Amino acid sequence: MISGTAAYIVTRLEQEMERLPDPHNEIIQHLIELAYIPVQKANAMRSADVFKAKAQCLADIAASLLFDSAYLEKLLLIGEDFALKTLLRKICDIDQGLVIKTLPQGGESDLIARMIHYRLDVFGLWPRDVATPFSSFSLYQLGLIADFAKCTALQAFNFLGDVEQFTRYLLQIHPPEKFILIFQSPKVSDETKNKLDRRHAFKRQLIEDFGERSDFIKFLAHEILKNNPKKVDVLFLQKQANDPFKQFMLRLIQVHQWQDGFYGGLLDSDIGEVSLKSITDAIGFYNATDKRDIKTHRVITYVHRGYFVFNSLFFLQEYMIEDAGIENQSLEEKVLAGISTQLETANEGDRASFMANIDQLKKESYLHAAEPPQERKGLLQRIYFGTKRLLSKAFRFVHKIYGWVKDKIVEMWGFLKSLFRNFFEQLQTGIRAFLEGIGFMFGNKTIESAEDTEAIATKFSLDSDAVSISTKSIAAVHHGHTHKVRYKIRSLEFSLAVVGGILKMAISMVNVLTWPLLLFRIIKIFQDISASYMELSKIEMSIQ
Amino acid sequence: MANESDKIGQKKLKSGFQQLMSNIGEAIADAASLEVSTFTGDFTYTANQLVSNDVDKARIKNVLRNMTLESATELKLVAYTNVKIDSDVTTFVKSDLSQDDNELLKLHKEMIESSKASRQAMINMVKDLAKIG
Numbered sequence: 001m002i003s004g005t006a007a008y009i010v011t012r013l014e015q016e017m018e019r020l021p022d023p024h025n026e027i028i029q030h031l032i033e034l035a036y037i038p039v040q041k042a043n044a045m046r047s048a049d050v051f052k053a054k055a056q057c058l059a060d061i062a063a064s065l066l067f068d069s070a071y072l073e074k075l076l077l078i079g080e081d082f083a084l085k086t087l088l089r090k091i092c093d094i095d096q097g098l099v100i101k102t103l104p105q106g107g108e109s110d111l112i113a114r115m116i117h118y119r120l121d122v123f124g125l126w127p128r129d130v131a132t133p134f135s136s137f138s139l140y141q142l143g144l145i146a147d148f149a150k151c152t153a154l155q156a157f158n159f160l161g162d163v164e165q166f167t168r169y170l171l172q173i174h175p176p177e178k179f180i181l182i183f184q185s186p187k188v189s190d191e192t193k194n195k196l197d198r199r200h201a202f203k204r205q206l207i208e209d210f211g212e213r214s215d216f217i218k219f220l221a222h223e224i225l226k227n228n229p230k231k232v233d234v235l236f237l238q239k240q241a242n243d244p245f246k247q248f249m250l251r252l253i254q255v256h257q258w259q260d261g262f263y264g265g266l267l268d269s270d271i272g273e274v275s276l277k278s279i280t281d282a283i284g285f286y287n288a289t290d291k292r293d294i295k296t297h298r299v300i301t302y303v304h305r306g307y308f309v310f311n312s313l314f315f316l317q318e319y320m321i322e323d324a325g326i327e328n329q330s331l332e333e334k335v336l337a338g339i340s341t342q343l344e345t346a347n348e349g350d351r352a353s354f355m356a357n358i359d360q361l362k363k364e365s366y367l368h369a370a371e372p373p374q375e376r377k378g379l380l381q382r383i384y385f386g387t388k389r390l391l392s393k394a395f396r397f398v399h400k401i402y403g404w405v406k407d408k409i410v411e412m413w414g415f416l417k418s419l420f421r422n423f424f425e426q427l428q429t430g431i432r433a434f435l436e437g438i439g440f441m442f443g444n445k446t447i448e449s450a451e452d453t454e455a456i457a458t459k460f461s462l463d464s465d466a467v468s469i470s471t472k473s474i475a476a477v478h479h480g481h482t483h484k485v486r487y488k489i490r491s492l493e494f495s496l497a498v499v500g501g502i503l504k505m506a507i508s509m510v511n512v513l514t515w516p517l518l519l520f521r522i523i524k525i526f527q528d529i530s531a532s533y534m535e536l537s538k539i540e541m542s543i544q
Numbered sequence: 545m546a547n548e549s550d551k552i553g554q555k556k557l558k559s560g561f562q563q564l565m566s567n568i569g570e571a572i573a574d575a576a577s578l579e580v581s582t583f584t585g586d587f588t589y590t591a592n593q594l595v596s597n598d599v600d601k602a603r604i605k606n607v608l609r610n611m612t613l614e615s616a617t618e619l620k621l622v623a624y625t626n627v628k629i630d631s632d633v634t635t636f637v638k639s640d641l642s643q644d645d646n647e648l649l650k651l652h653k654e655m656i657e658s659s660k661a662s663r664q665a666m667i668n669m670v671k672d673l674a675k676i677g
Contacts (some may be wrong), residue, residue, distance in 0.1 A: 005560035006567055441568065441666075458655060463572055464663035465579040466655050469619060472584055473644045474651060482654045489658045493665045500669035503568075506561040507673075513561075515553050 002442050010438060013431050016519070019362060020428035021421070027081065029373040029382050030088035031057060033121075034114045035130035042375035054084060061087055064111040066098055074534055077491040082429050091115055094122060095259065095388040097161025103142075103154050109133035116142070119160040124251045124269045148245055149173070163255060164389065168321055170249075171313070177216040179313035180206075182240035183250055183271050186306035192276060193306075198297035199225045202309065205298055209314070220309070229304035237307045249312055256316070257282065259384045260393070261418035266379045271308070276300075279310075281414070282319050288411040289397055294318070331391035332527060335398055336423070340520045342402035344512060354406040355516045358420070361405070364413075365421040387422045394419050423523050430526030434502050437495035447488055449481035456481045494533055501525040565673075572666060578627040580659050582652040583619040584645075623652040627660070 002010060028050060031037045036053035037045070061067065067087065075083040090098060091111070097119070104113050113134035120126035125141045132138075145156035149166070150173060159166040171179070203225035210217045223233045240246060250271055257263035262285070263278035283294055300310045343351060374381045393415065394401060401419075404412040439445065446459045454477045456470040474481070505521050506513060513521075622645055625635045638645060 002564065002567055004563055005556050006563040008556055009560035009564065438564075456651070458658075460659070460662055462568075462666075463578075464659045464666060466581070466659045466662075468580075468582045468651065468655055470582070470584050470648060470651070474647055475644075478647055478651055482651065485655065485658045486661075489661045489665070492662060493668075496665045496669040497672075500672045503561065503565060504673055504675075506557070507565065510558050510561065513554065513557050515557065518557065 002438070010435065012515075013435060017428055017431045017435070019359075020424050020431070021362075021365070022081075024081065025372050026383075026385055027054070027085050027088060029380070029385075030085075030092050032373060032380055033092055033130070033382065034088075034111075034118055038129075039375050039378065039380050042373055042380060045372050057088070058084065060111040060114075061091075066091070066111065071534065077487070078494055078530065078533075079429065079432065079491075085425075089385050092118065093386045093388075094119065094161055094163050094255070095386045097158075099158050099161065100154070103139070103157070104134040106135055107133050113138070116157055119157065120145075122255060122267060123160060123248070124267070125248075144244070144248075148248060163252070163259065164321055167252065167256070167316055170252075171316060174245075175214070176210060176313050177214050178245065179249065179311070179316070180216070180220065181246045181249055181310045181312050182237055183246075183308055183310065184237070184241050184306045185271050185276070185308060188273055188276065188306065192273060193302045196276070196296060196300055196308070197302040198295075199229070199301050199303060200227075201295070201297035202301035202311075206311065209311075224303060224309065225301070232304050234305060234307075237303070237305075241307065250310075253279075253312055253315065259386065259389050261384075261390070261414050264383075266376060266381060268377070268379055271310075276308075279315070281411075282315075285411050285415065286319055288409070289400065331395045332387075333524070335391060335394045335401065335419075336520060336524050336527075338398040339402050340517060340524070343514070343517050343520060346402075346406075350406055351514060351516055354402065357405050357408050358516070360408070361416055361420045362424055365417045365424060384418075385421075390415075390419050390422065426523045426526050427519055429530075430498060430502075430522040433495045433498035433526065434522070437492065437499035440492055440495065441499075445488075447481070447485050449477045449484055451476045451480075458485055494529070497529050497533065498526060501529055568670075572670065576629045578625075578656075578659055578663055580623075580625045580627075580652065580656045582622045582624075582648055582655065584622050584648055585619045622648045625652070625656055627656070 028037070028045065031050070031053045032039055032042055034057065036057045037049050041049055062069075062072065067090075072083070072087075075086055098115070100112060100115075103116070104110065109131065113132075114130055116134065116138055117126050117128070117130040117132060120138075120141050121130055123145070125144060128137070139153055142153040142156045145160065146153050149156055149159055149169060151159065159169070203221050206217065206225070207221060212218045212221065219236070224236065226232055247269065251267075251269045254263060254267060254269065254271070254275055257275070257278045258267060260282070262282045263275060265272075265274035265278075279300060280296055283296055283299060286292065287294055298311070299315050300308055302308050343354065346354065373383075397404075401416070403409075404416060440460070441462045446457055448457045449455065454471050454474050456468060456474055456477055458466055458468040458481070460466050502522060502525055505525060506518070509517075509521075621636070621638060623635065623637045625633065627633050637649065641649065
């Protein structure tokens with residue numbers, strides 16, 4: 001039996017886990033995004049819908065050959081929800097998304113077809129149901145991207161799974177003036193219009209950046225960014241606002257802003273009040289972190305009749321491309337190590353402030369995710385769960401993160417919420433594994449199976465002695481029970497490895513270990529053990 | 545956590561982990577042999593012992609406790625196996641095995657394998673812990 005202060009540790013970790021997020025709502029969001037649950041059901045979700053969708057999705061994943069079967073099996077041993085969340089996150093990831101080698105045949109409605117339609121949907125190019133079979137219309141829509149990127153439909157699909165690389169590529173192959181975007185946003189408030197009406201300054205900057213080397217820039221400078229806005233060429237503005245490439249670029253920027261946590265509105269290509277605020281927030285964020293003073297007119301100006309001119313070239317180059325060139329795991333490791341080192345040397349007061357703000361981050365990170373995703377105007381209100389870009393940014397600011405949390409820096413709070421959401425999830429899974437391992441060792445775990453009039457119960461004790469008690473006949477439950485026991489024992493291997501890792505760390509750091517440090521160390525231990533457990537480097541995830 | 549003084553928290557952590565190690569040490573001290581037992585009985589369970597959920601057809605809550613404490617049925621030993629640390633294995637099996645008993649014997653053998661795997665996971669953990677320092 002666990003007693004005294006050992007029980008205290010277990011109780012505190014149980015409490016900690018209760019305050020951490022449940023992956024359930026992320027799973028639901030992805031199931032809706034992939035049309036396993038219709039978006040119309042989002043606001044009135046029934047558990048039967050989720051159950052059915054999970055089963056269908058898991059069957060499609062297994063049939064898709066996107067993942068190695070050994071990888072799937074090991075992932076399931078860490079936990080069913082953890083496995084499904086991890087797989088769905090990979091399928092829906094658009095910054096290190098899965099790569100496919102061939103497009104489906106017409107009429108196929110498998111997971112790959114859903115993935116293709118999902119990515120098109122994120123970029124505003126899929127007006128139909130994501131579950132629709134792959135068809136000539138799918139190819140046509142992929143062809144639109146292929147035209148923008150001067151590539152094949154297959155390359156276009158794979159580009160949509162690496163938004164950063166795709167953006168960099170588009171910036172390389174198109175002339176700079178293609179990224180001077182014009183859009184109309186008639187519903188924006190007069191206050192915002194007045195605040196962003198910096199035509200003269202924008203024009204000066206534009207000429208400074210581009211010169212008057214192209215007709216487009218000359219025309220813009222002389223006919224659009226005029227002193228008297230009433231004399232601007234509205235037809236030109238209209239034509240530019242309807243340019244399909246430029247419309248796509250606006251959507252791409254909305255996606256970038258959504259991925260970075262600056263934009264929390266609907267992915268709808270509508271650059272309204274919320275999108276404009278996300279742009280000015282991004283400028284504020286980088287000014288604060290890089291100690292620069294970029295003015296908003298460097299990026300955007302209001303012109304007339306709801307039309308804005310937006311220098312997306314500067315915006316994308318400065319803020320949206322963040323390739324650290326390092327694998328995610330190393331990035332996470334470096335970010336965590338940076339925080340842990342500062343925690344080890346911090347004084348008690350600073351550590352207390354840090355942890356109070358971490359508790360606050362926990363609450364706020366999951367404020368949206370605490371409730372299932374909602375539908376609005378036929379679209380899904382969704383959160384981006386990919387981590388590559390966040391970690392790249394975090395790596396860039398690794399020495400500042402501890403201070404931002406401790407001092408609760410307002411400009412960084414949105415970024416920190418997104419960044420820590422990922423750490424909190426890993427902490428939760430790490431604590432769960434630890435508690436399961438401890439529970440198995442000290443809880444005399446019983447595994448039970450029953451069907452009709454047959455039943456078996458097997459009880460394992462800490463020294464692995466086993467006692468089974470059953471009804472006389474077990475023909476109906478035998479196979480299932482054996483499978484359940486094997487599964488439990490194999491998942492125990494993972495849990496015990498986490499228990500061992502935590503105990504080892506705790507004993508070696510016993511004189512400096514504090515609760516905050518323990519939590520960050522658990523995240524690190526979970527990452528290390530799951531990486532070696534999964535043998536990630538050996539896994540081929542793109543075998544289509 | 546944030547309300548707790550660092551010094552108190554640090555002290556509790558230190559003694560907590562030390563005690564946890566000691567608890568594990570005491571509990572596995574009796575690990576020189578592995579015992580696997582399989583019993584059966586002539587009893588039924590009632591519907592109120594079942595807890596239905598969406599995932600399994602039925603899950604029995606505390607089946608073991610109910611079977612052994614609430615049921616007055618006499619349990620019969622089908623098989624008992626003792627595996628010593630030096631790999632000596634002793635097994636007792638009920639005589640006159642019926643077809644049902646044979647199925648139970650198969651289950652018993654599978655539980656031996658699972659017990660060994662469970663023991664191995666424990667040994668791996670302890671071995672890893674022994675590498676400290």
